[in-house]
Amino acid sequence: xxxxxxxxxxxxxxxxxxxxxxxxxxxxxxxxxxxxxxxxxxxxxxxxxxxxxxxxxxxxxxxxxxxxxxxxxxxxxxxxxxxxxxxxxxxxxxxxxxxxxxxxxxxxxxxxxxxxxxxxxxxxxxxxxxxxxxxxxxxxxxxxxxxxxxxxxxxxxxxxxxxxxxxxxxxxxxxxxxxxxxxxxxxxxxxxxxxxxxxxxxxxxxxxxxxxxxxxxxxxxxxxxxxxxxxxxxxxxxxxxxxxxxxxxxxxxxxxxxxxxxxxxxxxxxxxxxxxxxxxxxxxxxxxxxxxxxxxxxxxxxxxxxxxxxxxxxxxxxxxxxxxxxxxxxxxxxxxxx
Numbered sequence: 001x002x003x004x005x006x007x008x009x010x011x012x013x014x015x016x017x018x019x020x021x022x023x024x025x026x027x028x029x030x031x032x033x034x035x036x037x038x039x040x041x042x043x044x045x046x047x048x049x050x051x052x053x054x055x056x057x058x059x060x061x062x063x064x065x066x067x068x069x070x071x072x073x074x075x076x077x078x079x080x081x082x083x084x085x086x087x088x089x090x091x092x093x094x095x096x097x098x099x100x101x102x103x104x105x106x107x108x109x110x111x112x113x114x115x116x117x118x119x120x121x122x123x124x125x126x127x128x129x130x131x132x133x134x135x136x137x138x139x140x141x142x143x144x145x146x147x148x149x150x151x152x153x154x155x156x157x158x159x160x161x162x163x164x165x166x167x168x169x170x171x172x173x174x175x176x177x178x179x180x181x182x183x184x185x186x187x188x189x190x191x192x193x194x195x196x197x198x199x200x201x202x203x204x205x206x207x208x209x210x211x212x213x214x215x216x217x218x219x220x221x222x223x224x225x226x227x228x229x230x231x232x233x234x235x236x237x238x239x240x241x242x243x244x245x246x247x248x249x250x251x252x253x254x255x256x257x258x259x260x261x262x263x264x265x266x267x268x269x270x271x272x273x274x275x276x277x278x279x280x281x282x283x284x285x286x287x288x289x290x291x292x293x294x295x296x297x298x299x300x301x302x303x304x305x306x307x308x309x310x311x312x313x314x315x316x317x318x319x320x321x322x323x324x325x326x327x328x329x330x331x332x333x334x335x336x337x338x
Contacts, residue, residue: 024201024220025070025098025108026251027056028273028281028296030242031226032317035074035094035114038199038222039132040183042116043078043090047290047321051075054096056315058298072096076114086120094134105143110177112136130183138177140208175206175217191230198223201246220246234261238271252276257283265289278302279313292319 027033033054034041051074058068076092092114100106116132149164181199188194201220208217223243230236236259244251255273262268271283279301285294298313 024246025056025072025096026244027054027070027072027317028253028275028298028313028315029054029283029294029317030224030253031240032292032294032319033072033074033094035076035092035112035134036072036096037224038181038183038197039114039134039179040116040130040181040197040199041195042076042092042114042132042134043088044116044118044128044130044183044185044195045076045078045090045321047078048323049075049077049321051318051320053318054315055317056313058313067100069099070096078118086125088118090114090116090118090132092134105147107139107141107143109139109141110136112177112179116181116183126187128183128185130181130185132181132183133179135176135178138173138175138206140173140175142171173206173208175208176204177201177206178203192228194225194227196225218247220244230261235259236261236267238269240273251278253281255281255283259287269294285317290321290323293317294319 025036027036030037033052034044034050035052036054052072054070054072056068056070058070072095074092074094076090078088078090080088093112094114095109095111097110098108100108112134113136114132114134116130118128118130121127121129147164148158148160149166151164151166152158152160152162154162179199179201180203181197183195183197185196186194199222201222202217203219205216221244224241226238226240228236228238237256238259239254239256241254242252253273253275255271257269257271259267259269266288268286269284273281273283275281275298279298281296281298283294283296285292287293294317296313296315296317298315
């Protein structure tokens with residue numbers, strides 16, 4: 001890494017850690033990480049249980065390994081106490097570890113237990129309201145070993161023996177994190193389903209400061225929408241939208257995937273999205289029975305493109321939905337391919 005890149009990287013790390021109420025993670029394929037998107041989606045499955053795996057790497061143009069790396073994993077299951085009941089409940093576990101900077105200097109590990117109730121609000125079982133809660137712990141750590149700061153630059157080189165002038169009071173934080181969510185789902189026909197949701201993150205205040213300041217991580221508000229419509233036996237459309245706001249930051253993302261259906265419950269898909277004032281997103285993937293693999297690449301459209309050298313974010317998602325041996329059909333209504 002050249003001197004300029006080191007300075008840029010130091011500035012970014014300090015930017016995200018001086019006020020360590022930094023950004024939460026955000027995924028381009030947010031709809032493939034339901035428990036991280038909205039607690040109300042816990043157990044909201046067109047099946048019995050679900051595994052999700054996500055991995056995102058950002059800004060490989062600054063460092064080969066990326067400035068931000070985020071692996072995430074979740075599992076949830078739908079529980080129905082009585083077969084004749086029109087309501088059900090979901091339980092799940094989600095975790096992620098957001099890694100930032102060279103050699104993962106800043107890490108944010110979160111492990112969350114999640115639960116939700118899914119309530120059928122009409123006798124035809126086409127409209128559902130879901131209420132969810134997830135809670136767990138968050139551990140944020142900042143590794144100062146072998147760290148080089150901008151104050152150690154002498155105009156020509158970085159002098160590691162030169163005092164940095166930094167005095168960190170605490171470099172590891174454990175906090176309780178709580179999120180709540182509401183989801184409305186409609187199944188107007190066997191060809192269409194619609195999901196609209198809102199969530200409130202960090203309902204319990206979390207104090208985080210490297211310098212011992214009395215600062216909390218700001219709450220985040222998330223609103224999302226998704227529709228899946230089978231236009232004919234060969235094609236289906238999945239438009240989606242996401243809005244998030246936290247402190248003074250806002251993110252709006254909208255896009256769509258087109259599914260090309262072959263066989264029974266098999267399809268491959270292509271899509272595109274735009275994160276306003278940030279990036280264009282290209283997506284591709286395949287669904288085979290209950291397995292889904294998705295790949296996406298973000299192309300920076302903002303001024304950050306000059307720093308990332310045209311290279312931006314790569315993301316992969318993997319999902320599996322299963323049915324229990326006792327259930328011949330999903331607990332919640334399922335969208336079937338023709």
